[in-house]
Amino acid sequence: MKSFRNTADAQLLAQAIVNTIPEPFLVLDADFSVLAASRSFYQTFGVSPDSTLGSILFDLGSGQWDIPALRELLGTLVPSKTTLDGFEVRHDFPGLGERVMVLNARTIVYDDGATSTILLTFRDVTHSRLIEAQRAELLAKAEDLLRQKDILLHEMEHRVANSLQIIASILMLKARAVTSEETRHHLQDARQRVLSVAAVQSHLHASEGIDRIEFSTYLEKLCSSLGASMIGEGQSIEIRVIAQPGSVESARAVSLGLIVTELVINAIKYAFPADSEGSVVLVTYEINGPDWKLVVSDNGVGKPSGGPPEEGGLGTIIVKALVDQLGAQMELTSSHSGVTVSITRATFASHMPIAV
Structure with missing residues (x-):
């Protein structure tokens, strides 16, 4: 500013700088009188320089800035040389309607220590506040819909669980009533398939989710249930489960659960x-x-x-259909030391025991 020839030139430059500020802007003295105002201030609030x-x-x-809290805050600026940030004013401005303005202020104290000015900016945040309010309203509606969905899902889960248990009970009653041993076995197998689906459904309910479940936990519970219902008192058969922890999609869990049910029952x-000590069925599951x-x-x-069952057996047909549905490949090996059925999704290098 020292390069200017006179004070008038410096004032002209200062006013030009003020007018380039896009937001409404005021320069106040220590008594809050307006020393300068930006062109955007006049245009926004529809007032004249005079x-x-x-x-x-x-x-x-219309006295829209005569706010006790604003008076108090601005009154602390000059003596303490502090700043004012984010002071929000909501007012029905003439010619503008209701607007929300955010005020920010800075104090400039000159070398003599006795003279100071306040720079005050006004930012119209009406539109952004409206968007925030709409977003909050939509969020509240979404949360309400989610709560309703959860209620409906819990109700559906409860009804599905009851229905599956009823079907399983009916199959068990029919199995006890029939005289044909072959029919009885088919009914018992069908009951186990229903219980396998019911196990997935109950596990989904316990995990409070409908998309994914912890498969290792589900597999252990499923095999425990199969052992309890299928292994007779005179049989010394142990079902072991070795599964890596990890969640899978509920649809895949149902398919894998049915496959395990068929193979373990088989x-x-x-x-x-013939009953012998050390009889083991091993179920392993790895992910990569x-x-x-x-x-x-x-x-x-x-x-x-x-x-x-051979190619046409119901169990074999179910397993092959489920394997195809999962986009996997099945391999069966048999020897005098047992049977191993491997079902693999893509190329997989195993690190677990595949036989007992």
């Missing part, structure tokens, strides 16, 4: 024709990113002729 310059801030317009029924491997093996007598 009614603005030299007037006290709190007397401008092993219990055919792998151990999007790929996985499920193996059900036993240390029984292998696949005897006339034992497990």
Whole structure:
């Protein structure tokens, strides 16, 4: 400023700088009289320089700035050299309607220590506040819809669980009533398939989710249930589960659960024709990113002729259909030391035991 020839030139530059500020802007003296105002201030609030310059801030317009809290805050600026940030004013301005303005202020104290000015900016945040209010309203509605959805889901889960238990009970009653041993076995197998689906459903309910479940926990509970219902008192068969922790989609969990049910039932029924100590059915599950491997093996007598269902058996048909549905490949190996069924999604290098 020292390069200017006179004070008038410096004032002209200062006013030009003020006018370039896009937001309404005021320069006040220590008594809050307006020394300068930006062009945007005049345009925004529809006032003239004659009614603005030299007037006290709190007397401008219809007295919209005569706010006790604002008076108090501005009154602390000069003596303490502090700043004012984010002071919000909501007012029905003439010609503008209701607006929300955010005020920010800075104090400049000159070298003599006795002279100071206040720089005051006004920012119209009406639109952003409206968007925030709409967003909050939409969020509240979304949360309400989610609560309603949860209530409906819990009700649906409860009804599905009851329905599956009723079906399983009916199948058990029918199995006890029929005289044909073959029919009885088919009904018992069907009951286990229903219970397998019910186990997934109950696990989904316990995990409070409908998309994914912790599969290792589900697999352990499923195999425990299969052992309790399928292994007779005179059989010394153990079902072991080795599964890596990780969640899977509920749809895949249902399919894998049905596969495990079929293979474990098959092993219990055919792998151990004579009771012997150390009879084991081993179920392993590994994951590697999007790929996985499920193996059900036993240390029984292998696949005897006339034992497990052949190509047309219902259990075999179900397993193959589910494997295809999962986009996986199935491999069966049999020897005198047992049967191993491996179901693999993509190329998978196993690090778990696949036989017992």
